[in-house]
Amino acid sequence: MQTKFAKRVTTASRSFTRTILDLTAQNKIISFAGGLPDAALFPRDAIESHAKTLFETQDNRLFQYSNASGVEALKVEIAKKYLHTTSAQIMLTNGSQQGLDLVCKTFLDEKDCIVVEDPSYLAALGLFHMYNVTIKAAPLSSKGVDTEVLEVLFKEHSPKFFYTIPIFQNPTGYSYTLENRHEVARLAQKYNVILLEDSPYEALRYDGIQTTAFADLLPELTIALGTFSKTLAPDFRIGWMKAPQEIISALTLCKESTDLQNSKFFQHICAKMMQSGELEEHTKILIEYYRPKRDAMVDALHKYFGDSIEFVVPEGGMFIWVNFKKCADSMKLFDVAINKGVAFVPGSVFFADKRISTYGRLNYTNSSLEQIEEGVKALYTAYREIQGA
Ligand code: PMP
DSSP, X not given: OOOOOOHHHHTOOOOHHHHHHHXXXXXXXXXXXXXXXXXXXXXXXHHHHHHHHHHHHOXXXXXXXXXXTOOXXXXXXXXXXXXXXXXXXXXXXXXXXXXXXXXXHHHOOTTOEXXXXXXXXXXXXXXXXXXXXXXXXXXXXXXXXXXXXXXXXXXXXXXXXXEEOOSSOTTTOOOOOHHHHHHHHHHXXXXXXXXXXXXXXXXXXXXXXXXOOHHHHSXXXXXXXXXXXXXXXXXXXXXXXXXXXXXXXXHHHHHHHHHSOOOHHHHHHHHHHHHTSHHHHHHHHHHHHHHHHHHHHHHHHHHHHGGGSBOOOOSBXXXXXXXXXXXXXXXHHHHHHHHTTEEOEEGGGGSTTOOOOSXXXXXXXXXXXXXXXXXXXXXXXXXXXXXXX
C-alpha cells in the first residue's frame, strides 16, 4: 500500500549537514562541517548545582503543566537584553529552530512569499520549503544584504517576512554594518515587511563592538529569535522570541497547539544562571577559548592556501566562509577532502536555488588547535589534487 505522506514530506530532502554529521561520527574524520559548540565547555558543575537547588527548594509543581509562554523569571531576564521591553513581549521556545517554525505557522499561508539572505541557514531553508511558499533570495556580502535587490523584492512580492541573520551569519560569518541595518529597517518600514531576526551567535564576539539589533531599531516590525544553545548547551532546547505583544499572543496560540509548553526545569536553571551572572562569565570563557581557534584556522588557511582562496575573517560566531575560487564546484572538493580525512559543508546547500558554488563553510569551534592545523593541511592537499596539481 502506498503511504500517503504530505507533499511537504515527499518533496523534502534530508539536511546535508545531518548526513555529514553521521558520516564524521562513524569515521576518523576531522570535521569542520557541523555548527557544534565544544562539548568540553558545557558548564556541568553549575548545571548540577542549580538542579540540586531546584530539587531542594521547589515542590512538585515544578513538574506540572504550566503556561506556554514560559517561566516568568527567565522572561524577565531575557527582556533586559532589549530596549524598553517587558516580559510580556518575550516567549520561550524549544530552541530557536522551534521559533522559526512557530513564525511560519503563525504567518504563512500557501503561496505566500518570503525573502531570505543568499546564502542562508540550511535548516531554515528546509523548514520554509515545508510551508510551500515562494522563497526569494537577496545577495549577502560581508557588509550586509544587497538593499537594492531587497527593495525590488519587497516592492514586487510583498513578502510576509525577511529572514535575516545579521550578526556572524550562518554560513558566512558576515555581519551587517550599521548603515546596512538602518537601510534594511527603512525598507521594512516603507513596505511593511516583518524582519525575522535570528541571532544565535550574537554573544560569541571575539573582536569589534556590538551593533544595534533590528529588535531595538525597529521593534514594531521585528520578531527577534535568541537561544541558549551556543552559550549554555544545545540539549537544553531553550530559545526565545521577542516581538510586539500582539504577535507574541498569536505565537503563543500556535505554540500551545504545537507542544503546550517548554519543560520548566531547564528554564529555571537558565534563569538562575542569568540572575547570578554565571552565564555572562561563562560566555567570556567561551570567547577566550574560541578566539584562538578562529585565529588558528585563519592562520592555517593563509599558511597552506595563500592567495588561492578568499575569505573574510569573522568577528565572532563559529564559521569561516571560504571561496575556493580555483575549484568550480566545492561539492567535488568535498568528495576528495573526505577521502583525505577532513569534512566541511559545500556552499551550494546554503543557497535557496542550490546552485553550484565555489564556496564552503568551515567550523572552527568543535575542533582542537591540532585538528585545525591538520585538517586545513589535508583540505589543501585535496584542493591541489582537484586542480590536477
Ligand atoms: N538559527 C541559526 C542561524 C542556527 O545556526 C541555528 C543552530 N545551528 C539555529 C537557528 C537553531 O538553534 P537552536 O539550537 O536554538 O534551535
